[in-house]
Amino acid sequence: MAWNGLLDAYGEFLPLTAATPRLSLCEGNTPLIPLPRLSEELGITLYVKVEGANPTGSFKDRGMVMAVAKAKEEGSHTIICASTGNTSASAAAYAARAGMRCLVVVPNGKIALGKLAQAAMYGAEIFAIDGNFDEALKMVRRLSETAPITLVNSVNPHRIEGQKTAAFEVCDQLGRAPDVLAIPVGNAGNITAYWKGFKEYHAAKGTGLPQMRGFEAEGAAAIVRNRVIEQPETVATAIRIGNPASWEKAVEAANESRGKIDEVSDAEILAAYKRLARTEGIFAEPASCAAIAGVIKQRERNEIERGSLVVAVLTGNGLKDPAIALETAAIEPVVLPNDERAVLERLQGVVRT
Numbered sequence: 001m002a003w004n005g006l007l008d009a010y011g012e013f014l015p016l017t018a019a020t021p022r023l024s025l026c027e028g029n030t031p032l033i034p035l036p037r038l039s040e041e042l043g044i045t046l047y048v049k050v051e052g053a054n055p056t057g058s059f060k061d062r063g064m065v066m067a068v069a070k071a072k073e074e075g076s077h078t079i080i081c082a083s084t085g086n087t088s089a090s091a092a093a094y095a096a097r098a099g100m101r102c103l104v105v106v107p108n109g110k111i112a113l114g115k116l117a118q119a120a121m122y123g124a125e126i127f128a129i130d131g132n133f134d135e136a137l138k139m140v141r142r143l144s145e146t147a148p149i150t151l152v153n154s155v156n157p158h159r160i161e162g163q164k165t166a167a168f169e170v171c172d173q174l175g176r177a178p179d180v181l182a183i184p185v186g187n188a189g190n191i192t193a194y195w196k197g198f199k200e201y202h203a204a205k206g207t208g209l210p211q212m213r214g215f216e217a218e219g220a221a222a223i224v225r226n227r228v229i230e231q232p233e234t235v236a237t238a239i240r241i242g243n244p245a246s247w248e249k250a251v252e253a254a255n256e257s258r259g260k261i262d263e264v265s266d267a268e269i270l271a272a273y274k275r276l277a278r279t280e281g282i283f284a285e286p287a288s289c290a291a292i293a294g295v296i297k298q299r300e301r302n303e304i305e306r307g308s309l310v311v312a313v314l315t316g317n318g319l320k321d322p323a324i325a326l327e328t329a330a331i332e333p334v335v336l337p338n339d340e341r342a343v344l345e346r347l348q349g350v351v352r353t
């Protein structure tokens with residue numbers, strides 16, 4: 001059957017009315033891919049939900065389709081967001097699709113190149129501040145309270161509604177909820193959305209409930225440390241957030257599910273990033289790999305039981321941040337002359353027999 005996007009597929013669970021435009025970039029329906037090598041090494045059955053397969057390459061599209069459709073329904077002409085990159089790319093794409101104006105406020109010089117290129121190409125008006133994401137979010141929240149523009153960060157409840165559909169898909173793909181759901185935590189909207197989704201699907205279809213394991217980056221681990229981090233720092237730019245907007249809801253998800261909010265270091269994130277690409281052929285952005293790093297860490301400590309069915313959410317595509325990829329891979333192409341003999345000689349020299 002043709003896939004027409006989330007509003008079409010999960011409309012009965014979403015706040016749609018007859019007046020809601022059926023906006024779609026055919027988002028959702030992302031693959032759930034088994035990781036055979038890591039599963040074997042860790043003694044669990046591990047899958048990844050590849051959200052980088054969404055139209056703008058991240059999970060934000062699930063929430064954005066809902067938020068922008070509702071903004072349009074309510075007669076809004078302009079949307080606004082603060083962003084570390086993915087939200088701005090997604091907002092810009094859905095605004096373009098809906099024929100709306102999109103304003104984005106980002107931390108200057110801190111946005112991965114691919115994400116900035118996306119927002120620019122989709123026609124967003126981009127404002128870069130000498131401040132971090134938390135400060136940008138404070139500004140756009142205030143602005144949206146006084147001007148006729150719709151805020152589409154995950155503090156907009158429609159974003160959470162759209163994003164909860166990922167939990168539905170995981171249950172549909174596995175035939176039940178996993179034992180453990182591992183997920184990166186930045187602004188904490190996504191862990192909030194997944195938990196809501198698992199609970200609603202369980203109520204409707206008896207699919208069960210996972211333990212929610214959220215992972216912050218060590219340099220931005222506000223929830224774990226129980227204090228706002230004024231200057232968050234991490235290589236995982238998408239979760240470089242020191243005052244998560246959905247802080248309480250993330251704690252609630254972890255507590256209600258008997259899970260945990262934990263932290264992983266940049267070294268652990270980058271090791272997982274490389275390992276995932278090299279051993280499983282999956283290239284996700286660094287922040288996504290906080291979930292993989294977290295699963296590895298918690299298995300080593302036996303905090304995840306041997307034999308568990310675990311799903312890790314890979315929130316964004318690796319291509320969004322080419323600079324970190326090239327730095328991490330530390331492989332330079334070998335430059336050769338355009339001469340067949342010279343090339344063959346060189347290649348024969350590296351072929352193992």
Ligand SMILES: N[C@@H](CCOP(=O)(O)O)C(=O)O
Nearest residue numbers: 083084085086087153154187
């Ligand atoms: N990582 C996010 C930060 C804010 O996103 P939101 O989902 O809470 O709106 C980004 O991509 O900007």
